Amino acid sequence: MNLESQFSGHWNIDPAHSRIGFSTRHAMVTKVRGAFNDVQGFAEIDPHDLTRSTVEVKLRVESIDTRDANRDAHLKSEDFFHAEDHPYITFASSAIDEVDEGQFIVSGDLTIRDITRPITIPLELTGIDTDPFGQTRAGLEGSRRIDRKDWGVQWNTPLDSGGVLVSDKVTLEFELSLIKDQEAPAETGNQTS
Template sequence: MSAFPTDLAPLTGRYTIDPAHSRIGFVARHAMVTKVRGAFNEFEGSAYFDGADPAGSSGKVTIKATSVDTRNADRDQHLRSNDFLNMDEYPEITFVSTSVRRSDDTSFEVTGDLTVKGVTKPVTIPFSYEGTATDPFGNLRVGLEGEVTINRKDYGVIWNAALETGGVLVSEKIKLEFEISAIKDA
């Protein structure tokens, strides 16, 4: 991987997320004592990066709610149900950027509208630039990583169960994780 370039102009262009080399995941607390990690295995996204003026950049990601995967079939089926993601009525989760700001040499803040279960709220995701490389097929790849914590109740995902010892079965706060490999379009 190369170091972060001072001149971002050569990176200007359209990019497509490579889902085979990217991950969109989440972390929730379970029973107040441990973390459950999961991911969405089906998603697509694209972005335009303006190297001369990062504020002119934009991006969009669409996630298939049915692709939720926590390595437990029963839990995944419950997450797909009306109790959580209600995927029959809301098959997609989307993020559409509204602004991009370079925070320092290796970081960007991407603000946008996150829509879950038909509820849209603004979120700001800090992303770190992980480098640029040309793969064996001649594709220019850019790596980005980011995470943000949201409250699932803000999106109408309110199901829970009280524990006899106090507390609840599923945390309200959910950490969303993004590990992105994007390929510059030819």
């Protein structure tokens, strides 16, 4: 894969074909998975000089979906994400490093409940191809474990066994489909001011 010719440019996240989700232990024995259905963001990639590359992502908290309406309502409440006061979770990159061919470490600031902390996310470029509609697409996948209490998400309930209902450790899951911006048309000489 010629990264420099294919991955260069401005890419927008395709929310219909992307998933930014999470999983965590529930009652110490099973996993609960969820995702945010409203995902916006872009990547500006300069493979010749990755210091000039940026990534920004914005998730609407109200779009959280764990396949259980009562649990979703609880996650949106003050106990967890407090969607009314903190409607978005955001990520803005500060550095992108290619650690191997198609393997990247994206460093940046993750903001949840107005608490911003640095985080690094490993992402793998899974492919670049043209879809049937002529759009160039890139796929990226990765995951990263965090401690939710670092971002002020602290609610829990003790279990009789001595454990807790919800694990503090949460695995963030990224399955991204990016669509490349088409090249801007050449300027014409009949512009008016």
